[in-house]
Amino acid sequence: MAKYVYADNASTTPVSKEVIDAMMPCFETCWGNPSSLYEKGRDAKDLMDDARERIAKVFNAKANEIYFTSCGSEADNWAIKGTALKMREKGKNHIITSKIEHPAVLNSCRALEKLGFKVTYLDVDEYGVVDLDMLRCSITENTGLVAVMFANNEVGTIEPISEICDIAHAKGALVFTDAVQAVGNIDIDLSKLPVDMLSLSGHKIHAPKGIGMLFIRRGVNIANLIDGGAQERRKRAGTENVPYIVGLAKALEIAKEKLDDIPRVRKMRDRLISELTKIPYSKLNGSRENRLAGNVNISFEYIEGEGMLLWLDIAGIAASTGSACSSESLDPSHVLLAMGVPHEKAHGSLRLSISHETTDEDIDYIIETLPGIVKKLRDMSPLWEEVEKAKIKN
Amino acid sequence: MKYSEKVMDHFTHPRNVGEIEDADGVGVVGNAKCGDIMKMYLKIDENDVIVDCKFKTFGCGAAIATSSMATELIKGHTVQEALKLTNSAVVEALDGLPPVKVHCSVLAEEAIKTALADYYKKIGRPVDFEIEKSHEGEE
Numbered sequence: 238m239a240k241y242v243y244a245d246n247a248s249t250t251p252v253s254k255e256v257i258d259a260m261m262p263c264f265e266t267c268w269g270n271p272s273s274l275y276e277k278g279r280d281a282k283d284l285m286d287d288a289r290e291r292i293a294k295v296f297n298a299k300a301n302e303i304y305f306t307s308c309g310s311e312a313d314n315w316a317i318k319g320t321a322l323k324m325r326e327k328g329k330n331h332i333i334t335s336k337i338e339h340p341a342v343l344n345s346c347r348a349l350e351k352l353g354f355k356v357t358y359l360d361v362d363e364y365g366v367v368d369l370d371m372l373r374c375s376i377t378e379n380t381g382l383v384a385v386m387f388a389n390n391e392v393g394t395i396e397p398i399s400e401i402c403d404i405a406h407a408k409g410a411l412v413f414t415d416a417v418q419a420v421g422n423i424d425i426d427l428s429k430l431p432v433d434m435l436s437l438s439g440h441k442i443h444a445p446k447g448i449g450m451l452f453i454r455r456g457v458n459i460a461n462l463i464d465g466g467a468q469e470r471r472k473r474a475g476t477e478n479v480p481y482i483v484g485l486a487k488a489l490e491i492a493k494e495k496l497d498d499i500p501r502v503r504k505m506r507d508r509l510i511s512e513l514t515k516i517p518y519s520k521l522n523g524s525r526e527n528r529l530a531g532n533v534n535i536s537f538e539y540i541e542g543e544g545m546l547l548w549l550d551i552a553g554i555a556a557s558t559g560s561a562c563s564s565e566s567l568d569p570s571h572v573l574l575a576m577g578v579p580h581e582k583a584h585g586s587l588r589l590s591i592s593h594e595t596t597d598e599d600i601d602y603i604i605e606t607l608p609g610i611v612k613k614l615r616d617m618s619p620l621w622e623e624v625e626k627a628k629i630k631n
Numbered sequence: 632m633k634y635s636e637k638v639m640d641h642f643t644h645p646r647n648v649g650e651i652e653d654a655d656g657v658g659v660v661g662n663a664k665c666g667d668i669m670k671m672y673l674k675i676d677e678n679d680v681i682v683d684c685k686f687k688t689f690g691c692g693a694a695i696a697t698s699s700m701a702t703e704l705i706k707g708h709t710v711q712e713a714l715k716l717t718n719s720a721v722v723e724a725l726d727g728l729p730p731v732k733v734h735c736s737v738l739a740e741e742a743i744k745t746a747l748a749d750y751y752k753k754i755g756r757p758v759d760f761e762i763e764k765s766h767e768g769e770e
């Protein structure tokens with residue numbers, strides 16, 4: 238069989254066998270509406286309640302702090318827009334976020350700006366860490382929410398959420414963190430980490446696409462986004478997706494167990510970084526240490542990312558890029574640009590995101606395959622031609 | 632987004648990649664900031680026939696494929712014929728491009744016209760055609 242290496246786990250993950258097995262009874266037998274009073278409904282409700290309890294346990298939270306949503310994007314939208322609508326009642330209209338958030342957060346904030354809210358987009362340093370001084374300077378009594386992601390999806394940078402909570406809470410602002418990428422990589426204990434809200438998404442941790450979750454700490458009150466029936470304690474309407482909720486619970490439990498395996502993933506990541514940055518004119522984007530265990534993001538100068546992806550795909554390797562060509566817009570990755578990476582280097586970025594399913598052989602294969610692809614593309618690049626000519630002259 | 636088999640063929644086996652040392656016309660279009668640059672080299676004989684044509688491209692799969700196809704479409708043809716090559720002819724020859732990639736074919740057309748303008752200047756012929764500059768004004 239042809240070699241296949243999936244190195245795009247930050248994009249999505251395959252649903253695991255255990256998760257499928259856990260979900261099957263919800264389709265086959267317990268398919269009732271959890272709001273119904275008869276047995277079929279009660280059975281479904283029991284499964285859902287049990288899932289909620291188990292998820293709460295994973296995060297050391299309470300079951301009534303867990304709200305299921307249709308995806309990570311919905312949870313992000315809800316946390317931000319729901320908080321904005323509520324804080325306006327208290328006369329607050331300022332939100333602080335960062336320049337490197339996922340579009341679900343950035344575009345929610347932009348939508349609120351159109352409604353008259355003021356938004357500050359925090360700068361990041363060259364490694365993608367948010368500028369805490371800028372946070373301290375821009376936060377006022379008028380700030381109702383600080384929304385900063387737990388870990389970045391493109392460069393894997395882990396943000397100082399604990400310190401952000403201290404700064405925000407001192408001014409009476411709520412803190413929301415998008416933990417979609419952090420979950421499964423970092424142990425999150427919500428009895429210790431004082432965030433007010435946290436979002437996550439199932440499909441990044443081997444549950445299906447189309448299930449997300451928002452943790453809302455007890456005592457924190459945000460406006461509803463999806464109005465309708467009384468589901469999710471009247472906070473989020475819509476007949477619950479019981480199978481996926483059960484799948485999410487299973488996936489989160491497994492992800493927690495697998496945290497023990499993170500040092501091995503980190504080792505594979507470090508080997509990829511060490512070997513791939515040996516390619517001339519390459520540079521790691523983000524921090525060497527302060528990054529998610531499975532994230533590698535490297536820019537290769539004088540070539541463009543999409544070409545790399547196409548050749549990698551032919552070689553059976555799935556990866557992603559921050560190049561504009563893959564984004565359907567003219568600009569490359571907003572994250573790399575915010576970190577000060579020049580446009581031309583951002584166009585040549587490659588993200589490899591590995592997981593505990595990745596093997597040492599997979600890493601070997603990537604290390605063997607990529608240099609040839611970079612060379613092939615450089616050999617037909619007019620920019621590389623100039624570099625080579627300059628070398629001959631000197 | 633999916634590329635046609637033709638596009639993938641020209642991307643994986645680009646025709647006429649390289650440089651021409653003593654080219655009669657050279658054209659460079661695009662910029663690194665926008666993520667694509669095409670450089671065209673033309674060798675033209677005394678009868679205005681493009682006897683050789685080579686390219687180098689920094690850019691996505693579509694940029695490489697359109698450059699490759701454009702060189703094939705003009706090689707062996709006269710300068711007058713090459714001036715008539717439109718971006719849509721390149722797209723058609725590639726069995727289509729995804730809509731977001733059509734600008735790559737525009738760049739290929741520009742690259743050829745820019746190289747031809749360079750040739751005209753070199754031989755002292757007035758440049759009597761216009762080149763649309765798709766990347767100008769994009770900051």
Ligand SMILES: Cc1ncc(COP(=O)(O)O)c(C=O)c1O
Nearest residue numbers: 308309310339390415417418438
């Ligand atoms: C950081 C981050 N936030 C939010 C999302 C959106 O999650 P979903 O695809 O479930 O809407 C993603 C993934 O696409 C992500 O990486």
